[in-house]
Amino acid sequence: MSHHPSDPELFGLLAREADRQANTISLIASENHCSAAVREACASVLTDKYAEGYPGARYYGGCEVADQVERLAQERALQLFPGMAHANVQAHSGTSANLAVLEALAGRGGRIVGMKLSAGGHLSHGYPMSHTGKLYAAEHYGVDPESGLLRYDEVREVVQRHRPQVVIAGASSYPRAIDFATMRGIADEVGALLLADIAHPAGLIASGEMPSPVGYADVVTMTTHKTLRGPRGGLILTTADCQKKIDGSVFPGGQGGPLMHQIAAKAVAFGEALTPAFRSYAAAVRTNAAHLAECLAEQGLKIVTGGTDSHMVVVDLRGLDVTGADVEKRGLAAGLTINKNMVPGDPLSPRVTSGIRVGTAAPTTRGMDLDAMTEISALLVALIREPDPEALRPRVQRLCDAFPIPGIG
Numbered sequence: 001m002s003h004h005p006s007d008p009e010l011f012g013l014l015a016r017e018a019d020r021q022a023n024t025i026s027l028i029a030s031e032n033h034c035s036a037a038v039r040e041a042c043a044s045v046l047t048d049k050y051a052e053g054y055p056g057a058r059y060y061g062g063c064e065v066a067d068q069v070e071r072l073a074q075e076r077a078l079q080l081f082p083g084m085a086h087a088n089v090q091a092h093s094g095t096s097a098n099l100a101v102l103e104a105l106a107g108r109g110g111r112i113v114g115m116k117l118s119a120g121g122h123l124s125h126g127y128p129m130s131h132t133g134k135l136y137a138a139e140h141y142g143v144d145p146e147s148g149l150l151r152y153d154e155v156r157e158v159v160q161r162h163r164p165q166v167v168i169a170g171a172s173s174y175p176r177a178i179d180f181a182t183m184r185g186i187a188d189e190v191g192a193l194l195l196a197d198i199a200h201p202a203g204l205i206a207s208g209e210m211p212s213p214v215g216y217a218d219v220v221t222m223t224t225h226k227t228l229r230g231p232r233g234g235l236i237l238t239t240a241d242c243q244k245k246i247d248g249s250v251f252p253g254g255q256g257g258p259l260m261h262q263i264a265a266k267a268v269a270f271g272e273a274l275t276p277a278f279r280s281y282a283a284a285v286r287t288n289a290a291h292l293a294e295c296l297a298e299q300g301l302k303i304v305t306g307g308t309d310s311h312m313v314v315v316d317l318r319g320l321d322v323t324g325a326d327v328e329k330r331g332l333a334a335g336l337t338i339n340k341n342m343v344p345g346d347p348l349s350p351r352v353t354s355g356i357r358v359g360t361a362a363p364t365t366r367g368m369d370l371d372a373m374t375e376i377s378a379l380l381v382a383l384i385r386e387p388d389p390e391a392l393r394p395r396v397q398r399l400c401d402a403f404p405i406p407g408i409g
């Protein structure tokens, strides 16, 4: 990245960030490296354009190109998830998408049911610190503390008791596929709508690598920047019945002008995700994660749920005399970016935790293969067992040099 003469201070920082990304490995399950084409669209002239409203019905003039860009993003989104009737590509983020959907479907003071944060749920599923936990009466279901797996009987019990307008299926830290058919059945028993939040596995679901909520969920929300490998942003898919309410809830309900440059970048990413190359990528993300989980288990680590169906592996560190926060810190010194994570039944606080969550979406974008995963598993085990992370730095650097980030180097 070049230093822009107009602002060496800021562009110097951007160059430092590019350098950091190139010379460390992101194992953060919610991160990825988007393509140069996606970045180019993010930085395009559309950042200057106001386009309040929707294609064909804007509150500003000069939206001819913006209309075509937004329609292209919508069409491609629906091609990625065939069976949904409508795509709203304007949500600024995953959280704004969920807020808009809950406001439309649960309504002020409505009742919602989602997964507990401590079990792997997301803040925007009714956690007290989120607006969603203040605006709606939220109840939560957990996972089995031993197996780490969702207990659908418990979901049913919570839903029957709370009788929500909206049941949320989806998580930030659940490595397994969710049974959307069963969740639909549970929602139907109380006449609730089903929101599937597939922020994490979106790219894997779009590629057919994981089961899809389409056909079961009334509304599907996701982020576009995780396994979908697009720009930072949100995407909402709806049935025909929910379309109008959801669109109104996004704009004018919760947002003003859409970020047209981000929408252009979403269109690029959706186009990329429709290609056979992306399908191969998504398959490799899963194979890499499964291999990483196996290697870690072989070396004696406890893997939450015993493995993974997705891009994500959660490691339970209890009994190892090290916390998630310790491993996160050691990782930074070694050049591995990891995040600490609660494990089911975690006795420690979210700032400390007894676990780590790692993901293969970003390393697989760099072309890392099974051998690279074997090496990463050895590095993780060393980080956990030996508090000398600097000694591991040269091994991390060798991987970074062998697998440069496309478009960054």
Ligand SMILES: Cc1ncc(COP(=O)(O)O)c(C=O)c1O
Pocket (backbone or CB within 6 Å): 030, 092, 093, 094, 095, 096, 098, 121, 122, 124, 170, 171, 172, 173, 197, 198, 199, 200, 223, 233, 234
């Ligand atoms: C399940 C889930 N929903 C929503 C979000 C929120 O996305 P954003 O950070 O774009 O608001 C996340 C982000 O991690 C997530 O994991």
